[in-house]
Amino acid sequence: MRCDHTSAWPQLQAHAQGFAGFDLRTAFANDAQRAQAFSQSAPHVFADLSKNHVDAATQALLLALAQQTGLAAHRDAMFRGEHINVTEDRAVMHWLLRQPAGSLQGALAEPLSQVHATLNAMLGYAEQVRADAQITDVVNIGIGGSDLGPQMAVLALQDFVMPGKRFHFVSNVDGHELASVLQGLKAESTLFLVASKTFTTIETMTNARSALAWFHGQGGQEVARHFAALTTNVSAAAEMGITTTFGFWDWVGGRYSMWSAIGLPVAIAIGAQGFKDLLAGAHAMDQHFQAAPLESNLPVRLGLLDVWYRNFLHYTSRSIAPYHSALRRVPAYLQQLEMESNGKRVDRAGQALPYGTSPVLWGEPGTNGQHAYFQMLHQGTDIVPMEFIAVKKPTHHLKDHHELLLANVIAQAQALMLGQSDAGGHKHFTGNRPSTFLLLDELTPASLGALIALQEHRVFVSGAVWGINSFDQWGVELGKVLAKDIHARIVSGDASGLDASTAALLSRIR
Ligand code: F6P
Numbered sequence: 353m354r355c356d357h358t359s360a361w362p363q364l365q366a367h368a369q370g371f372a373g374f375d376l377r378t379a380f381a382n383d384a385q386r387a388q389a390f391s392q393s394a395p396h397v398f399a400d401l402s403k404n405h406v407d408a409a410t411q412a413l414l415l416a417l418a419q420q421t422g423l424a425a426h427r428d429a430m431f432r433g434e435h436i437n438v439t440e441d442r443a444v445m446h447w448l449l450r451q452p453a454g455s456l457q458g459a460l461a462e463p464l465s466q467v468h469a470t471l472n473a474m475l476g477y478a479e480q481v482r483a484d485a486q487i488t489d490v491v492n493i494g495i496g497g498s499d500l501g502p503q504m505a506v507l508a509l510q511d512f513v514m515p516g517k518r519f520h521f522v523s524n525v526d527g528h529e530l531a532s533v534l535q536g537l538k539a540e541s542t543l544f545l546v547a548s549k550t551f552t553t554i555e556t557m558t559n560a561r562s563a564l565a566w567f568h569g570q571g572g573q574e575v576a577r578h579f580a581a582l583t584t585n586v587s588a589a590a591e592m593g594i595t596t597t598f599g600f601w602d603w604v605g606g607r608y609s610m611w612s613a614i615g616l617p618v619a620i621a622i623g624a625q626g627f628k629d630l631l632a633g634a635h636a637m638d639q640h641f642q643a644a645p646l647e648s649n650l651p652v653r654l655g656l657l658d659v660w661y662r663n664f665l666h667y668t669s670r671s672i673a674p675y676h677s678a679l680r681r682v683p684a685y686l687q688q689l690e691m692e693s694n695g696k697r698v699d700r701a702g703q704a705l706p707y708g709t710s711p712v713l714w715g716e717p718g719t720n721g722q723h724a725y726f727q728m729l730h731q732g733t734d735i736v737p738m739e740f741i742a743v744k745k746p747t748h749h750l751k752d753h754h755e756l757l758l759a760n761v762i763a764q765a766q767a768l769m770l771g772q773s774d775a776g777g778h779k780h781f782t783g784n785r786p787s788t789f790l791l792l793d794e795l796t797p798a799s800l801g802a803l804i805a806l807q808e809h810r811v812f813v814s815g816a817v818w819g820i821n822s823f824d825q826w827g828v829e830l831g832k833v834l835a836k837d838i839h840a841r842i843v844s845g846d847a848s849g850l851d852a853s854t855a856a857l858l859s860r861i862r
Contacts, residue, residue, distance in 0.1 A: 354699060354819045355659075356707055358420035364413050368664035374405055376769045376784050394650035395636035396802035400789040403769050404657060404737070405665060411647070414656040417817060418646055426816040431642055433460050437605075437823035438700055444823050445601075446608035446808070447638045450631040450801070463601070470613060474598045475627060477580070478619035482514055487543050491520045491533060492617045493559045494547030498582070499523040500688055501610025501804075502547070502617045504681035505630070508800050511678075511747045512622040519621055522563075525555040530562055539572030546581045547614050549606050551588035554832065560592060582613040605823050607688045608808060626797045633801030641809045651806055654788070655813020661786075662708050662814075667735050672715035674741040675761040676795060682741065683715035686807055693822040694815045709818050715739075719760045730768065730781055738787035740765055741803070745794040765789055 355361055380386050380402075390402035418424070429436050433443045448460065453468040481487055492502055503521040506513065513519070520533045544563050548556040564579070572578060580596040581589035584604075589597050598613035610618065611631060619627040637651075646652045661667040672683040694710035715721065718740070729736055742761045746754035764787075771783020792799045815822030838858070841847060845862055847855040 353420055353422065355417060355421050355663075355817050358417060360413055360417035360420050364410075364417065364660070364664050367409060367413055368660075371405070371410075371665070374407065374784075376403055376405070376786070379407060392648060392650045392653055394640045394644075394802070394806065396633055396792060396799040397637075397650065397806055398791045399650055399654070400791070401653060401657065403765055404786045404788060406657065406660065410660060411653075411656075414660055415646055417659070418652065418656060418813075421817050421819065423652070423813060423816050424646065427642065427812065430812070431638075433463070433603075437603075437821060439821050439824045439826070440602075442823070443603040444605065444608075445603040446605065446611060447635075447805075449600075449604065449611035450635040450638060450805070452635065463603075466601075470599060474613050474616055475619055475624035477596075477598070478616060478627070479624050481543060481620050482517070482623060485516065486541055488516065488541040489518050489520065489537050490543045490545065490617055490620055491522060491537070491563070492545045492547055493522050493530075493556055493563060494545075494582075494614070495523040495553060495555045496688060496692075497606030497609050498547035498549060498553075498556065498614055500607075500681065500685045502615060504679075504685040505610060505615070505618045505800060505804075506621045507681050508678045508795065509618070509622050509626070509630075509797055511795075512626050512797060514621065514623065517620070519617055521617075522559055523555065525558050527562070530559050534563070534566050539567050539570035539578065542567075542578060544579045545616055546579065546589065546592075546594060547583070547616075548581075549584050549600070549604070549609060549614075551581070551583045551585035551592075554835070557592075560594075564593065580616070582616055605693075606825075607692055610804070622797060629797035630801040633796075633798030633803075634805035635801075636798075637802045637805035637809065641805075651809030652813050654806070654810040655817070657788070658711065658810065658814040659817050661737055662711050665735075666708075667711070667737055667786075668708070669712035669714065669734075669736050670739060671721075671729065671736050672713060672739050672741070673718045673721055673761070673764075674715075675718040675757055676741070676743045677717055678795060679741060679743075680717045683713065685804075687713045689807060690811050692825050692828070693811050694818065694820060695827060696815075696818075696820040696822075699819040700821050705818070705820070707818070709815075709820060718764065719757065722760065722764065726764070729785065735785060738765070738768065738785075739790065740787060741790045741792075743792045743795045747795070761789075 387402045392399045392401060430444050433445055435441050435443050437444050448464060449467055451464055456464050499521055506519050522530045522533055546560040567578060575593055576596050579594045581594040582598050583589050584600055584602055586597045586599055598616060600612035604612050611634060615627060641649060641651045672686055674682045690713050691710050696709050698704055740761050742758060768785035768787055769783055771781035773780065792803065812822060841858055847858050
């Protein structure tokens with residue numbers, strides 16, 4: 353049943369009205385067990401949810417909402433390989449990419465064995481590239497899900513990256529990006545990975561063609577050795593002259609694809625075993641999501657909190673603050689994951705929705721954000737739920753830095769909640785501002801895998817409750833079509849039939 357037709361929905365609305373007086377400081381004062389009751393452990397991730405605007409009644413009503421909207425059945429349908437991506441008539445099986453070999457019977461046994469055959473080929477190739485001292489630079493050409501995941505992961509796992517190889521990520525059609533990367537490269541020591549699920553994306557095709565032209569222009573030989581394509585469209589890659597290919601399947605969404613051949617730069621960077629550890633961490637989270645009761649299931653608790661904030665307390669954004677500089681691309685990664693998945697205005701049957709869906713996600717690493725936009729978080733007029741991500745153990749040996757970093761992240765969560773009332777006027781902090789605190793013991797391939805799978809599943813949860821298809825992205829198509837038309841007009845100068853503003857811009861650009 354759609355969420356707004358359940359009995360829990362009006363109950364949550366009524367509950368939210370009575371919630372205006374909720375105060376975190378009072379909630380803690382009245383309940384000595386609050387920190388424990390609103391904490392949740394999951395594989396590799398500990399979550400303190402206690403500084404959120406929720407009480408036991410909220411949790412109970414949200415669980416009722418989950419039950420009445422059939423969340424568990426929808427989750428199980430995904431894990432059975434049903435075509436829950438209804439608008440594209442596709443299964444949603446990124447989780448299968450991290451499933452251990454031979455662990456499934458029935459209809460999924462065959463796709464799983466294909467997954468492992470491809471994984472083994474890709475990991476074998478990754479090891480070959482690692483052992484090839486002549487290749488010093490790996491350039492990933494891809495955009496969206498074919499860029500953000502591998503880029504985020506290579507950065508996050510920089511302590512595990514083999515010395516002697518540099519990794520570059522080119523996504524934008526803006527030639528300044530590719531040109532500046534090419535500037536420092538030599539054809540004979542470069543491997544280009546052309547990553548595109550569809551192998552039709554204009555940015556990636558343009559960059560790949562320019563990279564090929566540059567390679568030949570530099571006297572490069574052996575395209576098969578210096579270019580590999582990561583795609584579901586192997587024939588299109590062959591048409592471009594790229595014959596070294598690693599495939600995947602239409603049931604892997606672009607923004608869910610870092611576990612597939614799209615993860616090749618990560619596998620080259622951290623090695624076959626590291627990549628297997630990444631998959632194992634994600635798989636552990638898959639198992640938690642499938643098996644833990646809803647009330648102690650971390651993705652479920654986070655996803656339901658997202659629904660509560662969006663639809664009942666009307667908080668329209670969430671800010672992500674990773675307190676670890678290696679996690680600095682995580683906010684960008686999560687933006688695509690959440691906003692491309694859940695930025696939808698119709699339900700799965702195509703009916704317009706009378707309620708909000710995806711919040712706006714944004715953020716920067718701490719402590720940098722503190723010296724930029726945290727002012728607004730502490731004293732602005734809007735409430736922005738924060739999501740802090742911290743890592744207990746550092747991997748460097750610089751004295752004091754990590755203690756200071758951790759002190760800051762804890763202090764920010766505390767300051768948002770406690771506020772400051774003994775100073776008036778401009779120095780007054782209202783406090784009572786919500787935050788979630790995610791803590792990893794250490795940043796490893798396994799813990800990163802678990803963290804990202806956690807985020808995938810929490811997006812699934814809110815999308816399922818909203819009754820939307822989280823796995824298509826029709827909203828990106830219109831701009832692509834219009835850009836094609838405008839491109840032709842930039843060349844020809846034809847402004848006929850255009851609206852006045854667009855025509856004026858076109859003539860100014862020409
Ligand atoms: O235009 C949006 C999108 O389709 C994303 O969903 C995807 O991750 C990105 O473009 C890149 O697509 P591809 O991997 O097919 O080049």
